[in-house]
Amino acid sequence: MKFKLITVFVMLLSYIGMAQETKTISGTVSDSTAVPLPGAQLKVQGKEIFTVTDFDGNYTLEGVEEGDIFKVTFLGFQPKEITVGSSNEYNITLQEEAAALSEVVVIGYGKAESRDLAGTISNLKGEEINDSPTTSALQAAQGKLAGVQVINDGSPGSVGNVRIRGSISVLGGADPLYVVDGVITQDISGIANSDIESFDVLKDASSTAIYGARGANGVVLITTKSGKGKMNISLSTKTGINTLVNGVDMANAQEYARYTNEALVRGGNDPAFSEAEIGNLKTTNWMDEITRDGFFQNYNLSVSGSKDDIDYFVSTNYMDEEGILKNNKYERLTVRLNNTYHLDENLRIGHNLSLARERGFAPSTSAYAIDGVPYGAFTSAYKQAPFLSVRNAQGNYQTTNLNNVGNPIAEIENNQSVNEQVRILGNVWGELDVVDWLSFRSSLGVNVLRQKIRSYGASYNVENESGVQINNQNQQLTVRDVDEERFNWDNFLTFDKKFGKHDINLTLGLTAERFSSEFLQGSRRGVPPSDNLLYLNVGEQEGQKVENSGDKSTRLAYFSRLLYNFDKRYVFNATIRREGSSKFAESQRIKYYPSFGVAWNIDNENFFSNQNFISNLKVRGSYGLVGNDRINSGLFLQLIDFSAYPFPSGVAIGGSSIQQYDENLKWETTKELDLGVEFGLIQGKLRGEVTYYKKTTEDILFPLALPQTSGDDNFVTNAGSIENKGIEFGLNWSDESESGDFSYNIGFNITKNENELTKINPVVANATPFIDSGDLQNGKIVTRTVEGNQLGTFWLYKTDGIFESQEEIGNSAQPAASVGDFRYVDTNGDGTISQADRQYMGSYQPDFYYGINLGFTYKQVDFSTSLFGNVGNKVFNGLRAQRFSGENIDADLFAERNVVPTEASAGPRAFNEVPLPSDYYLEDGDFLRVNNITLGYNFSDKIVEYINLSRLRIYAVAQNPLTFTKYSGFNPELPRGVLDSGLELNAYPTTGKFLLGLNIDF
Incomplete structure (x- = not known):
């Protein structure tokens, strides 16, 4: 009886040992044109075994067994399931989704493919910003996004003004809401261009309503870079x-002197410069x-x-x-x-x-x-x-x-x-x-x-x-x-x-x-x-x-x-x-x-x-x-x-x-x-x-x-x-x-x-x-x-030329004017020039x-x-x-x-x-x-x-x-x-x- 029990126990241990035999598999994940896909996820079903591909699309899965099924996913591509067999190498090709050309954009509290959205979102990739010699990504985006107007004064450290689809407030400001990695801020001057992965602009109410009272001026979502794949050092x-x-x-010194003399004499004063002095002036x-x-x-x-x-x-x-x-x-x-x-x-x-x-x-x-x-x-x-x-x-x-x-x-x-x-x-x-x-x-x-x-x-x-x-x-x-x-x-x-x-x-x-x-x-x-x-x-x-x-x-x-x-x-x-x-x-x-x-x-x-x-x-x-x-x-x-x-x-x-x-x-x-x-x-x-x-x-x-x-x-x-x-x-x-x-x-x-x-x-x-x-x-x-x-x-x-004679002045709404002065338009016809005559001019x-x-x-x-x-x-x-x-x-x-x-x-x-x-x-x-x-x-x-x-x-x-x-x-x-x-x-x-x-x- 003992012999039979020992025999059964040994056979059971042997079976368990065989069942627990594991191995390591590796390979690459790429698209249909053999371009590697870094960051693709691989998960073994029913087990806590997963990894992501490195920069060159390479992966390694340890502790898998024959018969295991692992799933490969990458955003914008059809997922694929692979059954582990006797081979230790599996090179996987993923096919693009029907909407393969659809861009993945950042939206409020998540990401989505642009073809799945009904709103208007414009975006720039990090590579369009990273090498820009500007203080902020806003200046790098200047002229690249429809509906986004960036006005920059050029001074060191300036970020610039941004108007998304015009100005909508008198007191409430005109700048958009900035969200950096999910964090709300009003100033992005401290964000280095080289750290930016993507730059997405939400322009319409369908896109910005999720930010409620912050969304009226538009929303700029900045996502910074994250690590993936093998170590990369970049300088x-x-x-x-x-x-x-x-x-x-x-005007140079001589022109300034003549203009000044003319203005002084016209006002009943003596000229400031003689002709001899004018000829000797040097210009700064x-x-x-x-x-x-x-x-x-x-x-x-x-x-x-x-x-x-x-x-x-x-x-x-x-x-x-x-x-x-x-x-x-x-x-x-x-x-x-x-x-x-x-x-x-x-x-x-x-x-x-x-x-x-x-x-x-x-x-x-x-x-x-x-x-x-x-x-x-x-x-x-x-x-x-x-x-x-x-x-x-x-x-x-x-x-x-x-x-x-x-x-x-x-x-x-x-x-x-x-x-x-x-x-x-x-x-x-x-x-x-x-x-x-x-x-x-x-x-x-x-x-x-x-x-x-x-x-x-x-x-x-x-x-x-x-x-x-x-x-x-x-x-x-x-x-x-x-x-x-x-x-x-x-x-x-x-x-x-x-x-x-x-x-x-x-x-x-x-x-x-x-x-x-x-x-x-x-x-x-x-x-x-x-x-x-x-x-x-x-x-x-x-x-x-x-x-x-x-x-x-x-x-x-x-x-x-x-x-x-x-x-x-x-x-x-x-x-x-x-x-x-x-x-x-x-x-x-x-x-x-x-x-x-x-x-x-x-x-x-x-x-x-x-x-x-x-x-x-x-x-x-x-x-x-x-x-x-x-x-x-x-x-x-x-x-x-x-x-x-x-x-x-x-x-x-x-x-x-x-x-x-x-x-x-x-x-x-x-x-x-x-x-x-x-x-x-x-x-x-x-x-x-x-x-x-x-x-x-x-x-x-x-x-x-x-x-x-x-x-x-x-x-x-x-x-x-x-x-x-x-x-x-x-x-x-x-x-x-x-x-x-x-x-x-x-x-x-x-x-x-x-x-x-x-x-x-x-x-x-x-x-x-x-x-x-x-x-x-x-x-x-x-x-x-x-x-x-x-x-x-x-x-x-509004000006209408200049007065060329005293008679012209006498027949105007500016009796105190002098010959050579601007002739202003008497808009309301009351015979005087006042603020009531001002006009709106763009x-x-x-x-x-x-x-x-x-x-x-x-x-x-x-x-x-x-x-x-x-x-x-x-x-x-x-x-x-x-x-x-x-x-x-x-x-x-x-x-x-x-x-x-x-x-x-x-x-x-x-x-x-x-x-x-x-x-x-x-x-x-x-x-x-x-x-x-x-x-x-x-x-x-x-x-x-x-x-x-x-x-x-x-x-x-x-x-x-x-x-x-x-x-x-x-x-x-x-x-x-x-x-x-x-x-x-x-x-x-x-x-x-x-x-x-x-x-x-x-």
């Missing part, structure tokens, strides 16, 4: 110069004195890969950029750590963390103007008399009695603003595959900013022609500290399953957000100009100022989204978000944002299968609501000022209102209709898209100007509507030779947008239903935002804007260029119009001036008075700019392998080398606020970059 460098590329020809080019060729350098090092169930990406980037303005500089150091930890087959945790330290230096013409544009030295250089030298024979700064313009070199050398900030941006997350078709993700995002701005104006003297020393400043120090913290916690379930011909993707989620900020600013005079003494406890206590403010708000939202398609033909998308914000009164705190969209992939219909000219064709439409709550908290609250009031019987404490308020203040709401057609022709070589949209923003937050007797300047309330409607068109052609040695691409996009403030409802008695802006800093303004016109419309006097918003992108590769050589431009926008030359007395003029204005009263001329006679803001200074802002030219060379595989590298590329870049425009100023690209863009005053001139770059991969 890139870019070095070169910044230089002024668009100058303005100014003040713009040459304050500018330079600035050095630019950018270095990036990254390590990425997958090993032992960890995907890792680590990078560091350093940028150092000198501006064309002397003492203007920007530095940035960023460190990024993106890791994913595969705890088992169904559970992953990870983090996407970045730390950015930025430091900017800008000469400031006033230590008081810490918030202002710190580039007034450009305006001073434009206006200062050219007969002056920077310093006189005694070495003192020079100025002149003929004007009140500062010495721009003295301004630069004695005023400095330093902006230092540290930002931590990132998240930690966990993701669980509950079953194959259901996953849960939780993410905690953090966005923390610590900023310090220190602005100092040293005391200095300038000396006029009479030898009089003029003291310009009193050693003013202004210090500002800003602390901001934003936390968002996202939790959502994703159901993704196919039932026969039905594909269903359902997302349900909850997001909570908390934001707090504090601002503290102080200033003192009499602080000595020593780096170790620039503190507020040093200096005069008299006249010191301290300001403190802040903001706190919270949000809570529930959201759901359905992506459904039937048989890859009929698509239905729906989203709803319920959002609450503490920025509004309790009665107005909750808002719902629904959207829906439908699409028809016509090319998947049976009746379409008998032709091969059209490779894909989709029609789509969507409608939805999104919101905007970008205002300070507490505008719905009554603020009271408590003060002591003396009475005969004693002192009494009383309160008075210091803020008119609307207790029913509510969200701005944008309703958007979006209709489009997407198509591909000739095997997908030609791809295009046409979209019509109409956005109506209701309940806009409008600051109604109040009478002086109200005790407050304005009253913020929901008082009107704004409409934006337009058409976007994009077309791209790409092809390659049969040998694969030559490929090329051509892209074109154009956008037409019409903007109008359609209604203003002055709900407060005697409130003024318009906003004036565009301050020339000489007592004049140039824009007015009013019902029936665009935001920031130029509001100017705005900075263009009729349409466009981009052109070209590129080719031939063997190891690659070339690309991009261009963009505006048509139909207006710009106001504030440099010309901001006159007081004795300033310099540009050479064209000198040539256009009227000299003899009977001479026909485009311009007025020489004058010294402050001019009325008129259409004479308003110009067409049309321009075409060559944004980028890149020429590169990739060394052959043989050379690269010989020196133990995997990639080696050198390239040269020219950014903004050419601008074609008729505008007479420095730069027709003039970003400012929503209400005053297009005014050139204290603006940064067009800057070109010329660089050499190197890419090395190990």
Whole structure:
């Protein structure tokens, strides 16, 4: 009996041993053209054995047994199941899905194929951004995306303004919402271009409604890189110069002297210069004195890969950029750590963390103007008399009695603003595959900013022609500290399953957000100009100022989204978000944002299968609501000022209102209709898209100007509507030779947008239903935002030539004019020229804007260029119009001036008075700019392998080398606020970059 039991036991052990015999298999995963697929997933069914392919498509599965089945999946390809047999090597080819040409794009809280979406999403791949010599990805996207207008001033560290389908708010800002790896931020200057994997722009309400009160201005989703495959070490460098590329020809010393004499004599004064003096004058080019060729350098090092169930990406980037303005500089150091930890087959945790330290230096013409544009030295250089030298024979700064313009070199050398900030941006997350078709993700995002701005104006003297020393400043120090913290916690379930011909993707989620900020600013005079003494406890206590403010708000939202398609033909998308914000009164705190969209992939219909000219064709439409709550908290609250009031019987404490308020203040709401057609022709070589949209923003937050007797300047309330409607068109052609040695691409996009403030409802008695802006800093303004016109419309006097005789003046509405003065149009016919005669004359918003992108590769050589431009926008030359007395003029204005009263001329006679803001200074802002030219060379595989590298590329870049425009100023690209863009005053001139770059991969 024992013998039988032992025999059975031994046989059982033998069987178990045989059953547990395992082995290791390996191979490659590629597509139908033998191109490796990195990042493809392989999972053994019923076992916790999985892996992903490396950069070359290679994989290894350990611990498998014969008879096991493993599944291979890769987004955009049909999954494939393989049964393990006796072989140890399995090379797998995946076939593309029917929608193989469909791009995978990032959407709110997930990813999807573009053919499964009914909304409008534009995207750029990382390689289109990574090598761009710009501070931010926004500048790299300039001119490449229909419906996305990027306006950049060219100064070091600037990010640029972005307008997606026009401006939809007066107070709520115009910039889109930025979401970096799921974390909300308002500033992406700390994101290195080389770290970006994809750049997706959600433009219509169907796409942005999942972000609710944040989506009205559009949403920019930035996904940074992650590790996959074998270890890769990448090093890139870019070095070169910044230089002024668009100058303005100014009047020389002799021309200035003659113009000044003419203006003085015309005003009844003696001339300032004799003919003998004029002949001996030497010219100082003040713009040459304050500018330079600035050095630019950018270095990036990254390590990425997958090993032992960890995907890792680590990078560091350093940028150092000198501006064309002397003492203007920007530095940035960023460190990024993106890791994913595969705890088992169904559970992953990870983090996407970045730390950015930025430091900017800008000469400031006033230590008081810490918030202002710190580039007034450009305006001073434009206006200062050219007969002056920077310093006189005694070495003192020079100025002149003929004007009140500062010495721009003295301004630069004695005023400095330093902006230092540290930002931590990132998240930690966990993701669980509950079953194959259901996953849960939780993410905690953090966005923390610590900023310090220190602005100092040293005391200095300038000396006029009479030898009089003029003291310009009193050693003013202004210090500002800003602390901001934003936390968002996202939790959502994703159901993704196919039932026969039905594909269903359902997302349900909850997001909570908390934001707090504090601002503290102080200033003192009499602080000595020593780096170790620039503190507020040093200096005069008299006249010191301290300001403190802040903001706190919270949000809570529930959201759901359905992506459904039937048989890859009929698509239905729906989203709803319920959002609450503490920025509004309790009665107005909750808002719902629904959207829906439908699409028809016509090319998947049976009746379409008998032709091969059209490779894909989709029609789509969507409608939805999104919101905007970008205002300070507490505008719905009554603020009271408590003060002591003396009475005969004693002192009494009383309160008075210091803020008119609307207790029913509510969200701005944008309703958007979006209709489009997407198509591909000739095997997908030609791809295009046409979209019509109409956005109506209701309940806009409008600051109604109040009478002086109200005790407050304005009253913020929901008082009107704004409409934006337009058409976007994009077309791209790409092809390659049969040998694969030559490929090329051509892209074109154009956008037409019409903007109008359609209604203003002055709900407060005697409130003024318009906003004036565009301050020339000489007592004049140039824009007015009013019902029936665009935001920031130029509001100017219309000129009708110049007066050529006294008789002409006597018969006009300007009896005090002189021969040679502008003749203004008496619009209302009341016999006088007043503000009632001003006319609306267009705005900075263009009729349409466009981009052109070209590129080719031939063997190891690659070339690309991009261009963009505006048509139909207006710009106001504030440099010309901001006159007081004795300033310099540009050479064209000198040539256009009227000299003899009977001479026909485009311009007025020489004058010294402050001019009325008129259409004479308003110009067409049309321009075409060559944004980028890149020429590169990739060394052959043989050379690269010989020196133990995997990639080696050198390239040269020219950014903004050419601008074609008729505008007479420095730069027709003039970003400012929503209400005053297009005014050139204290603006940064067009800057070109010329660089050499190197890419090395190990």
